[in-house]
Amino acid sequence: MKMVMTGNYASAYGAKVCRAEVISAYPITPQTSIVEKIATLVSSGEMKAQFVKVESEHSAMAALISASMTGARTYTATSSHGLLLMHELLIWAAGARTPIVMSNVCRANGPPWSVWADHHDAIAQRDTGWMQVFCEGNQEVLDSIIMAYKLGENPNIRLPTMINEDAFILSHTVEPVDVPEMEDVDDFLPPYNPRFKLDVDEPYGFGSLVMPEMYMEFRFKINEAMEAARQGWRDVEKDFEKKFGRNHGGMVEFYQCEDADAVLIMAGSIASTAKDVVDKLRSEGKKVGLARIRIFRPFPVEEIRKLAGMTNILAMCDHSYTFGHWGPMAQEVRGALYDLADKPLLKNYIVGLGGKDMTPEVIEKIYLKTLALKDGLDADIEWIGVKGHGGW
């Protein structure tokens, strides 16, 4: 059924249509309307779930790990500092191989306080063993939750997934969203029934001490699963499209990249604005394209390498940062391209931190700047729009 809703409501409906059995969450701006909506759905009886209203995000994740180990499908949502507080348990969730799905409303980290969008909260969880999706729109938010359960619960994968939606730009902005019928989701996503769980009839132990001769083997298997998930995401989206008639572009969505003189790479909602800018510049005869990283973990190495055959100039617009090095996504893109004999030029822009507005005008300037790089790279990295440092 088509409804008009925010990204946060799309998240809540995603959990509902997937029949999440245990919800555990703690409120944080701008995630709150997700848990409010779920509370409403549970209290009205529309959603049959246990909602554990915990005293912190740390406990939210801990409760879900144990609930998932008991065989329940689990969901939570958080943002920014809530996600950072969870960090220890994010590693635990992946280590315990619990296919939890979590919405993260991407918000800048303090200090100084900011409630507005950037990706640093999610990026800081890169090495936790979670699969990560960055969404461009609200339909993708909902659909990605369904895909994440389908793939994460696959016995060969068994990994948790973080669905990233940008603060306010998606979380509080309404768009038409097609909410699938629960019966159709049931066809696509069978009930979660793990082979091993906390069960008094089969009393296994989980997570016990391992000696050095066995620890690395556990980590190796997580990596194996993550590597398998790369093809897994491609396949699950194809299956999803067969069932529901839409896709969101695969691991990396290419927009007007084929013959481009320059391609910007982005993740999240700013890609949506950038597509309009690409259309405008194309209409003016400027051959530009956009590549949107949709799946960040596992990293879409092959897709990024494909870009090298499409253009000579790439620029990664990181919506986050690593102090003392290039932007995090730029590092990964650069790493993926390293082995190629014929590499495009790669520049890194740091953009839109703490909600600094990424208007079509700003993105157009970045495109024009990037096209001008055909004469050579002016700098490896440039922070866009910083007052006193070339701020526009």
Next chain:
Amino acid sequence: MAKFTIPEEEYMNPGHVGCLGCGACNAMRYTLKALGPKTIMSIPACCWAVMPGPFPAKCLEVPLINTAFEVTGASISGIKAALDAKGITDVTVVGFAGDGGTADIGIQALSGMVERGTDVIYIMYDNEAYMNTGIQRSSSTPIGAWTTTTPVGNTKDWKKQPKKNMMDIMVAHKIPYAATCSIGYPEDMIKKLRKAKEIRGPKFIQVFAPCPTGWRMLPENTIEVCRLAIDTAAQPLYEVENGVYTISRKPKELKPIKDYMAIQGRFRHLPVEEIEAIQKTVNWEWNRLLKLEEFTKGLVEQ
């Protein structure tokens, strides 16, 4: 009436890797005897994270999940929620954590769990310091004790603060049932655990579980020190059911606290005047407990 006996069934097999004379070992053994095989156990970082044996060994006959240090209350909340979602009602969910994991780093998750009215049993096995990491002070370490982070030394740096009273904190949460027990009194411990199993809502059990390694005493004195803890009121046995206090064991006359301290090396540096000061505190706490029992009994009659 038949005399109460300890169940013969064993749900803890040989092969644990605890120290000689470990009180936490008996705490687990009696817990499982009392609660039976339909129990799911969550264990955070503590001695018992190691004691079941390294992977793939496991000396417990019940399903066991290891969790992070500070999350026991949240973990058992999650297990209970999942069982509720599945309609499973005949399984007892137990958190089994040390005193540091309970009174210090895990107190937030425990408080949340109790406040939410979660139908689980939280067991704090109290060996009065961070024993798994090598005898560092916790807020449950008693006043006067030596630990590796209260090393006495030239500056008389023994623990200067009194032991945190977790029972008071639990009672302040309006918890339906809280009890102290001791591995020195297994019948009492099993009775309390079985009672806890039948009560719906959160239950808190504090088990006195001596650590010969950390208390600097002989392993064969574990039970003796448990008995002295009761006889001196260093650690009284009592329960609080819906706010009503009942003292489980009342010595006719308290033995002096120095008798309890004398068989442990961790107090041996204490000068006489310190022991006298501690004796006064023990007397005060014991009298307070007697008054609480008397006062709350009156509340029931009303």
